[in-house]
Amino acid sequence: MPGVPFLDLKAQYAQIQDEVQAALAEVCESCRFVLGPFVEAFEADFSAYCEAEHCVAVNSGTSALHVALRCLGVGPGDEVITVPMTFVATTWAISYVGATPVFVDIDPATRTLDPGQVVAAITPRTKAILPVHLYGQPADLAPLIRIADAHGIPVVEDAAQAHGARCQGRRVGAIGRIGCFSFYPGKNLGAYGEGGALVTNDPAIAATARSLRDHGQRERYCHETVGYNYRMDAFQGAVLGIKLKRLDGWNAARRAHAAAYRRHLTDVPAVGAPIEPHYAESVYHLFVVELDDRDDAARQLAAAGIHTGLHYPVPVHLQPAYAHLGLGEGSFPAAEALARRCLSLPMFPELTDPQVATVCDGLASATAT
Ligand SMILES: Cc1ncc(COP(=O)(O)O)c(C=O)c1O
Known part of the structure; x- marks a missing residue:
């Protein structure tokens, strides 16, 4: 049986190689290597794509989250509510500003923050x-924004994995006060290096974010607050602009692969496929199934050349870095169950139907014994 990679960035590069190389050459010729016209053009395109008024490009998703919390004035002694089932960068941002993460469990059906809690x-x-x-x-x-509004608390969306996804018909990102994106290479919209962005409809927040990403200056040589060097470089702006034009097509391909996985997996009863809730249009950054002995299944798939991932095997509250919070095993049962049972199947736009069938056949034989 032929193998299946987890991700194939080369297949995507092959589609855009000529355009990317021409754009990178243009950056070199312009010698505008940091921020500048290539980044500004991407900011304009990405804010329009997100149906947001403003986009501020930065050098990673982690930086975007950090700047977002700084823009809202979150600081020492404050609390930020988030989920324990995420990439740890979500909570790094809370820790960077000196605040405390307060975890709320996920809804096991949607695998996202449970509004009821x-x-x-x-x-x-x-x-x-x-x-x-x-x-x-x-x-x-x-429901989250209803609760947040009733308490006068802003919502910051961690949209690092969800470029182009829709919630009740609207693009994620600017539904809350601020949305934060990562452009790490494997993301649905991935740079050729590090990258991130904030989007918002609030002009004051956008202006503060622009200042914070560039050493806390609105005007040159006037550093009004302690800022950062979180600027996006022009190569990333150029690449992201080229890739953004194709993002909807790539996301549609991911959605088609998700539908194919679901069809095949109806014949594999030991494996639970993700549900797409009525309010959501997912962009399937990852296609994460659940099963009892996922380590054994992953081993058997790997032996057949089928590569899988784990997102994430240890929830954030059980990471050594957060041991001081004193949140032991059993604190967040839904997050912990997903961490134990999750298995990320190959998912990228260029995946083929026969590859999806190969993965599902592999899962069927791995779980049959
Ligand atoms: C949910 C989530 N939040 C934040 C980040 C951080 O983004 P970056 O790796 O660009 O700093 C990531 C990306 O890995 C992520 O998946």
């Missing part, structure tokens, strides 16, 4: 709610 976690110190659109699937933002 949020009110109980709100305290007078809660300064933001930070849902994560995990695996490309939007969190249930409508």
